[in-house]
Amino acid sequence: MDTGLVSVQFVHIAGGAAWLGGSTFANLVVLPFIARQPVDRQRGLFAAIVLGPERVMIGAALLAGLSGLLRGTLFGPIKSLAALGRPYGLLWFAAILITAVVFAVGGRVTSPAARQCATTMHCGAQMIRLRRSPGRRRWPAFAWVSGLSCSASYSSSR
Numbered sequence: 001m002d003t004g005l006v007s008v009q010f011v012h013i014a015g016g017a018a019w020l021g022g023s024t025f026a027n028l029v030v031l032p033f034i035a036r037q038p039v040d041r042q043r044g045l046f047a048a049i050v051l052g053p054e055r056v057m058i059g060a061a062l063l064a065g066l067s068g069l070l071r072g073t074l075f076g077p078i079k080s081l082a083a084l085g086r087p088y089g090l091l092w093f094a095a096i097l098i099t100a101v102v103f104a105v106g107g108r109v110t111s112p113a114a115r116q117c118a119t120t121m122h123c124g125a126q127m128i129r130l131r132r133s134p135g136r137r138r139w140p141a142f143a144w145v146s147g148l149s150c151s152a153s154y155s156s157s158r
Contacts, residue, residue, distance in 0.1 A: 005075045008067050015063030022057050023106065026050065047118040054111065065099050068092075 034045045072078045072092040083089045 002075070005071075008070050008075055011063055012067035012071055015060045015065075015067060018060035019057055019064050022053065022060065023102075026057075043118060043120075046114050050114040051118050054114075061099075061103055065096075065103070068095060068099065072096075 030049055034042055034049070037045060072088075076092070077083055077086070077088055078092060084093055
């Protein structure tokens with residue numbers, strides 16, 4: 001097997017696991033824990049627990065996304081726009097769209113709320129917004145299920 005392909009696949013799997021695993025842990029464990037703390041303590045917790053690993057999470061997401069693009073194009077069967085109409089191309093494009101949506105939702109909901117909470121004394125309002133955000137807890141699960149479905153569909157189509 002090609003060393004470049006193996007390296008790209010490793011980076012893709014490691015980045016995806018770090019990003020989705022970290023997002024799932026943050027949404028299902030960390031944020032509910034912080035929400036139960038007194039408002040004066042929430043500010044410090046957000047700064048230490050949420051904003052600290054944020055750069056790692058963003059880096060992992062970018063690695064997963066970029067390596068996914070490479071897996072489909074440079075190391076995969078997508079060499080033209082016509083290839084996007086085939087089963088692999090459709091699954092690959094769906095994965096790119098899902099990744100972009102999940103990344104955007106995290107950047108527009110969780111991250112801004114955490115930054116505001118860490119820098120101001122308005123944690124209570126931000127925690128209420130995070131708790132009431134309709135898809136906040138479902139996005140990581142949606143991404144996992146979508147990714148597994150795409151992988152299973154691709155594996156069975158080979």
